[in-house]
Amino acid sequence: MFPQTSRPASPAPISETTDESRLFDGVDLPRLAERMGTPLHAYSASAIRQRIDELHAALHGLDALICYAVKANSNLAILQLMANAGVGADIVSVGELRRALHAGIPAERIVFSGVGKNADEIAGALNVGIQRFNVESHDELLTLQRVARAQDVVARAAVRINPDVDAQTHAKISTGKSENKFGVSIDEARRWFAERKSLSHVQLDGLHVHIGSQILSVEPFRLALQRVAAFWRELEQAGHPIRSIDVGGGLGVCYRAGVDQPVAAADYVAVIRAALAGYHGRLLLEPGRYLVAEAGVLLTRVIRVKPGEQRQFLVLDAAMNDLQRPSLYDAWHDIVPVIDEGRPVTTYDIVGPVCETGDTFARGRELPRCDAGDLLLIRATGAYGASMASTYNSRPLAAEVMVQNGRYAIVRRRQHFEEMIAGEQPARQWETA
Structure with a gap:
């Protein structure tokens, strides 16, 4: 019929x-x-590789890993292209984890973000040995400790800071203001580090910030990273080593010719270099839209x-x-x-x-x-x-x-x-x- x-x-x-x-x-x-x-x-494929190359060139000389935000486009062919270019993955679900692994992205190049990780998802990510969890609440931190202890492994974790910075983007893709659901305040993160020795199976030694998407100015990045940098220096002085700082993503692209003026990769990385001058740990970046849109x-x-x-x-x-x-x-x-x-x-x-x-x-x-x-x-x-x-x-x-x-x-x-x-x-x- x-x-x-x-x-x-x-x-x-x-x-x-x-x-x-x-x-x-x-x-x-x-x-x-x-x-x-x-x-x-x-x-x-040529356009995607060009964006990857531009970002790699801007990061030259830094200990940095690009972790592609899988949510932007999770097609396996896109992920295989990322894997072949040495790019890692920023995931927010076990489904994205399985896609990234299936496409050939090594677990040690994968970071797990998102506010709603459940115990089963955490267990699955621990089983394969991902690089790091970006932790967004105290309850999640305790869940990570419990699951890691049950597996007798040590989970590497970063606290996601909410710097209360307006990304000057659409309200539905703004993630770094105090009223947004993402991350925790610096005051709360400070308490986590003060109690980190009680976490027998979580190595809390990273910071993470992501303030939103489709950002067309360097100023929100500069302000957010300045606040993260001040906190990093405070933690180091208090005896809390910070081995990684994840600066998130959010670079905007041109949707409207002649109107949108995206930030160049070199200018974006220059802001990172200036804000985090003197930092010798690993930098993680989570571009998604910028690489594929x-x-x-x-x-x-x-x-x-x-x-x-x-x-x-x-x-x-x-x-x-x-x-x-x-x-x-x-x-x-x-x-x-x-x-x-x-x-x-x-x-x-x-x-x-x-x-x-x-x-x-x-x-x-x-x-x-x-x-x-x-x-x-x-x-x-x-x-x-x-x-x-x-x-x-x-x-x-x-x-x-x-x-x-x-x-x-x-x-x-x-x-x-x-x-x-x-x-x-x-x-x-x-x-x-």
Whole structure:
């Protein structure tokens, strides 16, 4: 009754194109869309490696480890690229831990963050020997002590400091203010260190700070790190050695051309060097968005143009389940036609087919006139695009490909209906709890 979901073609080179506006890391986007269908996430391996190289170059001469924030994009191909580049992982769940290990990231390059680690997750991370836990509450610290003692191992831990610094970013991705759920005050952390000798199976010798995401100024970083540095010096003078300082992530990217002015890696690291001058322990960094956001695009086709009483709606085949950021954060993403034929400019509300008014990518956006079937590109979707996707409205998860120097490889095939419902079943067997 229903057509079967078609199987994607095998990865193949795409070449013989002369229109540079159609290319993404050398791959012809219209041909890619024809072969793979839309909506489609595509990631440039070259762009990701360039960001990694820029950060490594800025860190030259420092004892520093980049731990990629897996939540930004947890596709195994992305994680394997990180592993091959010597990058570690910042995880917030056992699922992310298993992904990182499966992709080849060694346990000793993995740090475990997050406010809600339970005993089973802590036990699993201890079993594989991760580098460090970023501890966010006293209860978590006691749980870590209890679980580590049961395994007869010593857990390495850092206390996450909440420096009460405004990251000047969206409220939902601000994490370093006193009203946020993350970390503890310096006063509370001071008490932890004063009592650290009572922790027989936790080696508390690290500091961690992360104040938010999509930060476009060095000033919040400078202020937060100055407070962490003052605390580090205080602890050292009190006889508490600090072997690692995790400076978190948060570097912003360009979502809106001509408006967003991201901080350069070199300028960011210069702030770290200045604030932590004289520190000789290991530095940990947790970039996520910075490494992958601008390396990703979402290809989508126009289903139809719908005239309204007050505006025109451009209805796409991509939806909020494929890219939640606009509906969740009112986030801006540049949206452009893949082929610009010099059509007159028209103003649209750009929406998806999901049955929600919130399924809106942009309001009052000017684009060259679009027709049904036109291919559009939503830019900077490599972070918090596919990783936050859902099957809302029973829409299958979109396919994902990695592109590099004119070739592409499927890194996640489009989800089939049978896979979508695989864990569901009729209520046949009833039990009492």
